[in-house]
Amino acid sequence: MARHGRTTRTPVSPRDPALLADARIPGPRPSTGINNERAATPRDELALLAKCLLSEPTDRNLWRQQLSLTRVLDWLEEFPADTWQDRWLLSGSDDQGSAWGPQGLSAGTRSRFTTGLGILIVLQVVRPSYGWLFGSRLLGVYDAYRRHNQAALFSELRERADGREGCDEHATDALNLLTRMSIVTGKDLLDFELEDLTDYAQARRATGRTVASLPFAYEILHAVGGLKDSPPTLRQAQARGQLTPAELVDRHPITDRAVRDVLVHYIAERSGALDYGSLVNQAQMLADLFWGDLERHHPGIASLNLPDTVAQEWKQRVRVLPDGRPRRTYHGVFLAVRSFYLDLLQWSMEDPARWAQWAAPCPISEADIRGYLKETRHRQARMQQRTRTLVPVLPQLVRAAEDRLHRATLLLDAARSAKLGEEFTIEDRRYRRTGRKCSNWRPTALFITQADEPGPRFDAECEENNAFWTWAGIEVLRRTGTRIEELLELTHLSLRQYQAPTGETVPLLQISPSKTDRERVIPADPDLVAVLARIIRRIKGPAERVPLLNRYDGYERVFGPPLPHLFQCPSQHRLQVISANRIRELLTDLALRAGIVDVDGTPLRFTPHDFRRIFSTETVNGGLPIHIAAKLLGHLDLNTTQAYVAVYPEEVIRHYRQFVDQRRTHRPSEEYREPSDTEWQEFRDHFSLRKVALGTCDRPYGTPCQHENACVRCPMLRLDLAQEPRLLEIETNTRKRLGEAQRMQWLGEVAGLQESLRHIATKKQQVERLREQSDHGEAGENALG
Structure with missing residues (x-):
């Protein structure tokens, strides 16, 4: 069965970088153009060129420079070749990494050799390989290379990188990447091709390192006019496209x-x-x-x-x-x-x-495929059993997502205000703002660790980001029943409004065509509107607009048009639409964190499609006609919806009800009589008596008040937001009484008052949650407007 209705064909890339896993590790390429002339430059001319590299050409600086240059040139002249580059390759140093050059040198002499070689690299006389550059710490050489080679273009690249709202280290890493490519290839920045970036990635991976900054470097280079006739992102350039x-x-x-x-x-x-x-x-x-x-x-x-x-x-x-x-x-x-x-x-x-x-x-033959129907029924039975298993633990998953987001938000706020090494307390746990492992690796990251218990440090921003999108994915999936690809295709344009004949404005969520190639619109309840509004507030850019991004459809292998997608977040130093695999990873991680298990202790996990089955089951069990549920789910056949609904067949339910009715005939008739006026009045009075000063008591019918009307201690009390001042008065009065009891050494009274204050704090947290839910609902209505 088709999963999508789109059948658009895209041309296949003539050379797919993703398929070059076995490509050779590139070395220095043959010199061309002016670089070829530089590689054969006489020694005296190199000395003159080297003087131009000094920002403060004092006599002592000139002497040191000439000494370093003389040492390395004398050594290279020992190898018979026509150019300095060929002599460098003959020396074998290109394959020796940090052990290059003559052996047995003192630290001072080796430092002069390194300085001299750096001068030759900046002058484009010697071009080491990627492997040599990765093993050498030449950050100062990179800066000098950018100042004296295509300085204006490198400066523009720096401005583009800083304008992407990336951290300083991300911009520097991307610039260093492009600098290495220029050194090794001998090309101008605007002459780079996709193959050059692929060669760099292959060489980087060969050393066991990542190339996380490569997409960022690609984008800023493309922004200044490089990589002509190429897509704006590396992912688009490397996409395989649809094969013929x-x-x-x-x-x-x-x-x-x-x-x-x-x-x-x-x-x-x-x-x-x-x-x-x-x-x-x-x-x-x-x-x-x-x-x-x-x-x-x-x-x-x-x-x-x-x-x-x-x-x-x-x-x-x-x-x-x-x-x-x-x-x-x-x-x-x-x-x-x-x-x-x-x-x-x-x-x-x-x-x-x-x-x-x-x-x-x-x-x-037909006999060969007869078992297909049996296997289909078995598969449906397994899915229905899985749904019946997950429905009872869904509230546990939802609470875990909310608690994690609340804790992560508090941690992030505290980490941002804490200084390096400072400790702070969040929910009775102490944390410490820690430093970085090295001076040039993510210096702005907010790393924290637990101060009470030893454990690995973690990035507070990354934790809050993961917690938010886990919560957002769960809320939208369970409240809409959308497929995972439909979830990721939601945009700011998906939010619509409908003016009912009664004048009421009904928010609607427009689902793009997907599996059935049919668009559908579903009503959005206030809770869903609040969730979507919170997402929109988070992703809006400086211009108070949702950024436009191209989403890659991994199933169809095509890029969509730029749209204001809702599920977007920073990744690898730039904004990207969240992938389906990332959502699955977040759900699996949350289930493990929450310790959600089956009755036999087996760990349970949730997939995006589980929420679709749970949604269909709960809507039909809640009384929604199945043909309406089919419309909400986007099913063309009611049988498909029925297969999603994990309920007993109608015949089983009907016969069981008949059994219950027959059993009643053997029970005392007193259990099934009409209630008397007194009993009915008592039932109605119960709900009237639940109204108290601070709000409403939610104790069930037929149960007395177990806390002697000490409502502030009762977990059944649901506070009224309008009564918050009264709660604060009670807290103030309780604290005064506690102070008096402590002075008079009334220890029993002290313990009781402290217990009351603990419950008052819990009620204040309940007020904050109720107010936040109310604010989200109002903000959602404003966002839809």
Whole structure:
């Protein structure tokens, strides 16, 4: 079944950097242009050029510079070559890393060698490899290189980097990256190509290091006019795009050319009716699991008309995975092969000249696919059982997300106001603002650690960011029942309003076309509006607008247009739309943190699609007609909705109710009589008596007040926001009484008053939560307006 309705085709990149895992590690490239002339510059001219590098050319500075330059040039002249670059390569130092140069040098002499080599690098006379640069600490050389080579362009790059609201270290890291590329390649910045960035990434990964700043460097270079005719982001440049039918089939080697061609033509015909993801699966099942398997086990086979023994052997093999485990999806392979044969048979009657030669008896009979329905029912049963397991623990997950976000927000606020090394207390736990491991790695990061218990430090900003998007994802998923791709496609434009005939304004959430290729609109309750409003306030930029971003659809392998996506956050020094895998990781991490387990102690985890099933179950169980639920979920068939709803069949419920009714006939009639006037009056008075000074008592009917009207201590009290001043008066009076009891040494009174103050603090927190919920609701209405 198709997952998406979009079938847009995009051209395939002629060279995909993502596929260059086995590419060679690049070394210095041959010199070209002026660099070639520089590499052969005589010694006396190099000395004159080196003087221009000094900002303060005093006699002593000139003497030191000339001494360092003379030492390294004398050493390089020991190797027979025409250029300084060739002498450097002959010395073998390029492969020695920090151990380069003559051996047995003193620290002072080695320092002069390093200074002299740095001068040659800045003058573009010697160009070491990436491996050598990664192993050398030449940050000062990088600064000098930028001042004396394309200084105006490097300055513009710095301005672009700082204008991205990135931290200083991120901008410097990106500039150092581009500087290394310029040193190694000998190219001007505006002459860089995508292949140069790919070579850098390969060399960086070969040393076991990350290339997190590469996308940031790509974007600022593109912003100043580099990487001509390339997309604005590295991810777009490296995206593989959608493969053609021929490329999809050729990923699986097929010996017989004629069969390969018919598979390509068949996939091309099916591409008009299938989305790209389904097309990829179809090509893999036919070209690899079907015909590829036949060629591997029956060399020389060249006809679709399979002998019965060959077909039977293949059907047995496809039921088992290469590692010996049973293949649970083998029915899908059977259906794909059966469709292939039946389509060819039908097309042979419509266009015999093209397809008749390939019409053959289908090796998959109806009996072979009969088990598909059974497997489908088993899968639905497993999903329904999973939903019934997760529904009771969903409130626990929601509370865990709210508590984590509340704690992370407090930690972030405290960390921002704390100085380095300072301790602070959050919710009875002490934390310490810690420093960084090295001077040039994220100096602005807010790292904190627990002061009471030893443990790893963590980034307060990163923790708050993860906590917020975990909470936001859970709230939107459970209140809308959207698919994960629909969630990530929500934009600021998705929020709409509807003016009802009564004059009431109803907020609506517009869901973009996805699996069924049909757009739908669902009403948004006040809680959902408050969540969306909070998201919008968070992601708005300095211009009070939601930034426009391109979202990459990993299933369709296409980039969407720039839109104000709601689920966006900084990642790798720039804004990006959150990926589906990131949402899954956040949900899994929260379930582990919260310790959510089944009745037998098995850890439980939530996936985005679990919330869709829970939503459908709760809406139908809550009385919503199933055809309305199908509209909200975007299902075209009511049977699909029924499969999502983890409830008992209607016949079972009806018969059980009949059983209960029959059982009542054997029970005392007194249990089922009409209530008397006195009993009814008592029932109504119960709700009137629940009204107290501070709010409303939520104790259930038929239960007396267990706290002797000491409402401030009662957990059943729901405070009225208008009564907050009265609560503060009670707190002030209690503190006065506590002070008197402590002076008079009334220890029993002291313990009771302290207990009352503890409960008063809890009630004040309840007031804050109620006020925050009220503010979010009002802000949501304003955001929608």
